Amino acid sequence: MAEDLEQPSKRRLLRKWFSLPSFRASSAEKLDYYEKMMLSSLHTPFLQYMVPIKVDGEVYNINTIETVFVDEPSVMCKYPLVLVHGFGGGMGVFVKNIDSLSSRYKVYAFDSLGCGKSSRPRFPTDPEEAERLFVDSIEAWREAMGLEQVILLGHSFGGFQVTSYCLRFPHRVKYLVLADPWGFPELPKGPLLRQNPLWLRVMSEWLRGFSPFALLRVLGPLGPRVMPRVMSRIRPDMGRKYSDVLESGDIIYHYIYHLNSQTPSGELGFAALTTPNGFALRPMIHRIENLHPDIPMTFIYGENSMMDTTIGERTKELRPQSFVESHVLTNCGHHVFCENHFDFNRYVLNVAEYLNENAPLSDCDL
Numbered sequence: 001m002a003e004d005l006e007q008p009s010k011r012r013l014l015r016k017w018f019s020l021p022s023f024r025a026s027s028a029e030k031l032d033y034y035e036k037m038m039l040s041s042l043h044t045p046f047l048q049y050m051v052p053i054k055v056d057g058e059v060y061n062i063n064t065i066e067t068v069f070v071d072e073p074s075v076m077c078k079y080p081l082v083l084v085h086g087f088g089g090g091m092g093v094f095v096k097n098i099d100s101l102s103s104r105y106k107v108y109a110f111d112s113l114g115c116g117k118s119s120r121p122r123f124p125t126d127p128e129e130a131e132r133l134f135v136d137s138i139e140a141w142r143e144a145m146g147l148e149q150v151i152l153l154g155h156s157f158g159g160f161q162v163t164s165y166c167l168r169f170p171h172r173v174k175y176l177v178l179a180d181p182w183g184f185p186e187l188p189k190g191p192l193l194r195q196n197p198l199w200l201r202v203m204s205e206w207l208r209g210f211s212p213f214a215l216l217r218v219l220g221p222l223g224p225r226v227m228p229r230v231m232s233r234i235r236p237d238m239g240r241k242y243s244d245v246l247e248s249g250d251i252i253y254h255y256i257y258h259l260n261s262q263t264p265s266g267e268l269g270f271a272a273l274t275t276p277n278g279f280a281l282r283p284m285i286h287r288i289e290n291l292h293p294d295i296p297m298t299f300i301y302g303e304n305s306m307m308d309t310t311i312g313e314r315t316k317e318l319r320p321q322s323f324v325e326s327h328v329l330t331n332c333g334h335h336v337f338c339e340n341h342f343d344f345n346r347y348v349l350n351v352a353e354y355l356n357e358n359a360p361l362s363d364c365d366l
């Protein structure tokens with residue numbers, strides 16, 4: 001709150017203007033429709049419900065799905081797998097993974113606090129407090145679900161969240177899978193940053209904290225018609241990634257549009273954690289060696305990703321007494337979980353084998 005009061009009045013007014021709900025052409029009903037279109041491609045039966053959680057005295061709802069089985073597979077891992085999406089995403093992006101992963105795991109996925117159909121609170125502008133709210137919401141969700149220990153899988157910003165969660169609640173995590181995680185490397189220093197002109201550096205700092213998806217809301221009624229078309233031309237690969245499981249490649253564009261044209265919340269929480277250059281203000285690489293040594297990790301990157309794919313190997317060096325593996329998958333980029341879902345799912349399924357092989361005899365299904 002103190003930081004809000006210190007912001008220039010012009011910046012504060014513009015931020016409020018960009019966030020006005022009157023500019024939205026989306027709605028909870030439209031988001032629900034396209035989410036259903038995404039989830040309709042699943043063959044595994046699942047339940048969907050809102051999970052009420054309490055954080056800092058406030059009650060929020062977390063949109064959740066849970067796979068169910070008539071006959072549980074004999075090879076089922078005893079620990080559930082929880083999928084956490086990245087920035088700008090929702091649980092529906094994992095539709096190319098859930099069926100395969102359900103052959104070994106009971107799978108849960110949810111819209112992170114401030115995202116998708118989950119509650120959208122006002123996030124603190126302080127980076128440490130914003131990160132704490134994301135983490136506390138995951139812990140409150142776990143407690144509400146009655147899950148003792150879980151396997152956490154986070155993509156991009158979701159990877160940052162679940163790693164932060166592991167640092168605070170290591171006894172609740174059996175294994176950590178990071179899919180092209182954001183927020184690990186430190187901000188580069190030196191000539192790279194000085195190359196940016198002064199006006200660009202000033203503008204980047206001035207705009208810091210604005211809603212990244214403000215344009216979707218400013219377009220108003222034109223948004224649902226314009227933005228999916230623009231996205232399909234700028235990122236035609238997104239439609240191709242899901243064309244084999246969705247009735248139409250346009251569904252993913254509409255889903256992404258309606259995810260991010262709602263009242264800004266999680267996106268502002270994310271903005272509070274970032275530098276104007278898109279790096280984390282509190283890089284995870286500086287904290288990863290504090291992770292409990294008994295928590296094994298798997299990094300999965302795409303070879304064409306904009307993320308630093310060397311972080312997995314650096315983490316191995318920082319955690320010499322722990323199990324850490326890193327894989328770089330071919331023919332894919334940042335969205336490794338859907339661009340090369342066959343190899344991605346295979347590595348995630350291998351986690352169950354690792355846990356069975358390394359579990360105490362009392363934990364094995366003999």
